[in-house]
Amino acid sequence: MPDIAVDYELLNQVAQKARSLKDQVQHARESKQDYSDAEVGDGVPTAIRAYYGIWKGSFKRSEEKLEKLANLYEGVARGWADWDFGLAGEASKQEASLAADLYKTQKEIWDKWQEQVQAGNADPNDPHAPKPPEGDRPTSWTTSDGNGNSTTTTYEYGADGKPTKITTTVTTSTGLTSKDVTNYHADGTYDSSATDVYGNVTTTTGKSVTTETDEHKTTDDTFESVTKAPGDDGGTSTTTGSSHSVYNTTTGHRDTTTTYTRTGPDDDGNEKTVKGTSTTAVDLNGHEVVTTIEVDEDGSGTKTVVTDGHTEKWTSEDADGDTGWTSSDD
Numbered sequence: 001m002p003d004i005a006v007d008y009e010l011l012n013q014v015a016q017k018a019r020s021l022k023d024q025v026q027h028a029r030e031s032k033q034d035y036s037d038a039e040v041g042d043g044v045p046t047a048i049r050a051y052y053g054i055w056k057g058s059f060k061r062s063e064e065k066l067e068k069l070a071n072l073y074e075g076v077a078r079g080w081a082d083w084d085f086g087l088a089g090e091a092s093k094q095e096a097s098l099a100a101d102l103y104k105t106q107k108e109i110w111d112k113w114q115e116q117v118q119a120g121n122a123d124p125n126d127p128h129a130p131k132p133p134e135g136d137r138p139t140s141w142t143t144s145d146g147n148g149n150s151t152t153t154t155y156e157y158g159a160d161g162k163p164t165k166i167t168t169t170v171t172t173s174t175g176l177t178s179k180d181v182t183n184y185h186a187d188g189t190y191d192s193s194a195t196d197v198y199g200n201v202t203t204t205t206g207k208s209v210t211t212e213t214d215e216h217k218t219t220d221d222t223f224e225s226v227t228k229a230p231g232d233d234g235g236t237s238t239t240t241g242s243s244h245s246v247y248n249t250t251t252g253h254r255d256t257t258t259t260y261t262r263t264g265p266d267d268d269g270n271e272k273t274v275k276g277t278s279t280t281a282v283d284l285n286g287h288e289v290v291t292t293i294e295v296d297e298d299g300s301g302t303k304t305v306v307t308d309g310h311t312e313k314w315t316s317e318d319a320d321g322d323t324g325w326t327s328s329d330d
Helices: 008-030 044-118
Strands: 140-144 150-157 163-171 177-184 189-195 201-212 216-228 236-248 254-265 271-282 288-295 301-307 310-316
Touching (some): 044 163, 177 201
Antiparallel strands (some): 140 150, 163 177, 177 189, 189 201, 216 236, 236 254, 271 288, 301 310
8 A cells, every 4th residue: 555645734724724714704694784774875784684694594504514624624634743743753852862872972982082092091193093072962953844844852961961851842834733841850750741732731750760881771661651631521541661771872773662551541432451562673873663562451452563654553353462463454
């Protein structure tokens, strides 16, 4: 099956225009309808009242149809944007993380080399000597298409050089946006708040422990997230889990495995529990593969593989046993 390209910006523009037109129609329907002869001329007030009397119902039905049309286009636009924003946000954070780790590694190697030079144990003119990192420590990464659509990740660092706050924002020219902010504390705990294109707000607390060797940085993480849908009657779901991530400081590869359990309402509002496992592999060039298996309470479930933005999906009645997968294209 060929890839599908959806211009969700255009869909969102159509939704906004439909809603604007609906407001204009509503304004016309609710505007002044009783005029005097002095205002509009002899006999005209009767014609105006007759016009509104005939077309008032049609105006109302037009408003309803325009609102439904706007909701339809907006829903599709936000659905595709949410998927795209997720990829863009994760790509930006991966780029920022890799760049920050690479800079730190190069700085450490350079500093150790300088120590050896100062101690007289190394030749400062050695052509094979390590190179210092270029420029200052990176703090911001932005990807923009030049049309008002951009993804930005920023880092704030503590005195020890470790990140204390990471913010990622995705915005489009028509106002679709998502943002997440994570604060890291000295004791290894962290907290974050993320708002997606639907207005769902996810707050997360957790603890991360990192150990380092000459070639690897290993991070183990435990977390709990609560997602609240917008509105007073918005549903709430809770996700608890843990992850194990290994970053190779020599090759730039990062491998992460996350397991989680999510409890909350399904699309029909019924409470359900889903268990998931997600594995991510990313290299220095940004090549990324994310495999996620989610298992329902009856053992059925889905497998999703995202390779550099291209998604494939399977379903199975025995997802718990990781067998019997059928492609969604079949």
